[in-house]
Amino acid sequence: MKTNILIIGAGFAGVWSALSAARLLDRAKRDDLSISVLAPQPELRIRPRFYEADVHGMKAPLGELFDAVGVQFIEGHAQGIDAQGRSVSFTGANGQPQQIAYDRLILAAGSQVARPAVPGLGEHTFDVDQMESAMHLEQHLASLAALPASPARNTVVVCGGGFTGIETATEMPARLRAVLGDATVRVLVVDRGAKVGAALGAGITPSIVAACEQAGVEWLAGTSVVAVDAGGVTLDNGEYIASKTVIWTVGVQASPLTAHVAGERDPFGRLKVDDHLKVVGQAHIYATGDTAWAAVDDVGNHALMTCQHAIPMGRHCGNNAMADLLGEQPVIYRQPKYVTCLDLGDWGAAFSEGWERELKLQGQEGKALKRNINGVWIYPPVADRAVALAAADPAIAIAIAIV
Structure with a gap:
């Protein structure tokens, strides 16, 4: 053997x-x-x-x-x-x-x-962590069109304001419009950070703010979700938000x-x-x-x-x-x-360098880079032995890293 x-x-x-x-x-x-x-x-x-x-x-x-x-x-x-x-x-x-x-x-x-012991989290939230769960969310979004219009139907709550939460939230208005047409939609990010994009540093925060303002994404900063049920979420300040779509991205x-x-x-x-x-x-x-x-x-x-x-x-x-x-x-x-390259929906993307995340590209310039990253660079090499083995050399320098 x-x-x-x-x-x-x-x-x-x-x-x-x-x-x-x-x-x-x-x-x-x-x-x-x-x-x-x-x-x-x-x-x-x-x-x-x-x-x-x-x-x-x-x-x-x-x-x-x-x-x-x-x-x-x-x-x-x-x-x-x-x-x-x-x-x-x-x-x-x-x-x-x-x-x-x-x-x-x-x-x-x-x-x-990560799934902490938040009441109702397992039964009433969606996520984009695995392909199956992301497909489940997609099917759910499509099913919203069959429901009568209501604030709960038209509201998406994204729990967590890190990379995944921001990319999900800024993409969501366009996804909802594709399903609900001209309905008035609402997308909220609930995050424990003190301000918008707190987890990502000051360098790219202005880009996040601009993208969220353009898309109409609201932030509830300095708060967290303490319970989820079939009708929405309860916040730590006692406020209840009606929503049929709660997406968990916290850690x-x-x-x-x-x-x-x-x-x-x-x-x-x-x-x-x-x-x-x-x-x-x-x-x-x-x-x-x-x-x-x-x-x-x-x-x-x-x-x-x-x-x-x-x-x-x-x-x-x-x-x-x-x-x-x-x-x-x-x-x-x-x-x-x-480096980081954060997708920000229709507004574009923000590309930064260094652990302090110094902004280098934003808007549609950043979006072009993000499309290359997501659509080309992170895919595996072709099924050619010489090409694939050459691409696996640990000595290869990463000119632009990927997130």
């Missing part, structure tokens, strides 16, 4: 880990090692776009790409990790429990929206699979990794993407739970796991350049 690298997850970090591991194996000209990816479906789902309409098409098939580079795909849902026995239990495509051994494990299982947590691996964690549940993305305290397990608490520079900044960091982390992680098996030197993961 071949020595095996097993990658859990086919998101950005998992796909690029697989390609990078295949690249190093190709260079070594060895046929005694293998690379496997375990995930529910052989497709990269373009999660950063799930706030948009027509979400069902926001995916890229991986079967031909993996075949081209010699990566085996295993369809299934990972259930548990036995770090001592070096095996992963999973539910296969046939619904039966199965197990697979590994020599090196790359945990790239991603993250999920994310690393995959529950991280709990199966002993190690230090950050508040998001991510496993602390060393400079080579190996889980601290583990000899055979690496973590990457949203499961990894990784330093991006030497001044205290850490990777965020975005594809901006997941793609380069994947390139480094797959390389290093394969280097470990080949007896080669690993590469240090560092990504000091940080």
